Amino acid sequence: MKLIKQTIKGLTTAWMGLTLTMRALFASNKKRKVVSITDNNYFKLQENTNTIQYPKQALPVPEVGRYQLDVEIDDCIVCDLCAKICPVNCIDIESIKSTQGVIGETSDGSKKMLYAAKFDIDMAKCMYCGLCTIVCPTECITMTNQYDRTVFDLAQLTYEFSDMAPEEAAEKRRLLDEQQAAKAAAKAAALKAKEGGVS
Ligand code: SF4
Ligand code: SF4
Incomplete structure (x- = not known):
């Protein structure tokens, strides 16, 4: 039984x-x-398959999605704050001081005095914390709702936002070096003259 x-x-x-x-x-x-x-x-929606037929189908994402970063380089004052706060050091900026003082204005009226010779973000390293967007004084670095930029080569995930040609950057560096050398020479001459006057 x-x-x-x-x-x-x-x-x-x-x-x-x-x-x-x-x-x-x-x-x-x-x-x-x-x-x-x-x-x-x-x-x-618990019925049917749980997965979707990506990329033929894609889940709609919110307009305010916090995915890939974007930089409006014309509005960047190259202050380096975003790079300094980044916990994983994935923002790489090279600034060059202008020899002519102010070189332009951002859309919010901030004065620009530095050139962005390099502004790279390695999105393969980025952990999407958003800290860079919070500290940016001109709000030119933003998180977008773009989430799929699939690449075959990891290096392609380093986005380059600088619009400065290498030759132009080299010229700006040369002008700055010259200006700094002239200032240093003038300072040394002034010091020498002062010492000569004292003796
Ligand atoms: S979102 Fe975070 S990890 Fe990514 S670049 Fe900005 S500060 Fe760095
Ligand atoms: S914090 Fe903003 S303005 Fe400053 S370097 Fe970064 S993107 Fe440019």
Whole structure:
């Protein structure tokens, strides 16, 4: 009698498991409906496949998504704050001081006195903390809702935002070096003259 009961229980359990498997199998033939996360039914969509047919289908992301970084370089004052606060050092900036003082204005009226000879962000290292966007005084570095920039070569995930040609940067460096050398020479001459006057 005990054996019969156990057999019936075993068959019932196996049938229930099989039914569940068959239900999931047939349901997985249907594509998942893509709805925005803001849709009231988003978490009720438990039917069909759990995955979507990416890239043919893509989940809608919020406009304020915090994914890939972007830099509006014309609005950058090259203050380096973003690079300094980055916890993983993935922002690499080379600034060159202008020899003519102010060289322009950003859209919020901030004065620009430095050239951005280099402004690279290694998105392969970035941990999307957003700290760089918080400290930026001109709000020119922002997180966008772009999340897929798939590449085959990791190096392609280093985004270059500087619009300065290497030749132009070399010329600006040369002018600055000359200016600094002239200032140093003038300072040394003034000091020498002062010492000569004292003696
Ligand atoms: S989001 Fe964070 S980790 Fe990424 S570049 Fe900005 S500060 Fe660095
Ligand atoms: S904090 Fe903003 S203004 Fe300063 S270097 Fe970074 S992006 Fe440019």
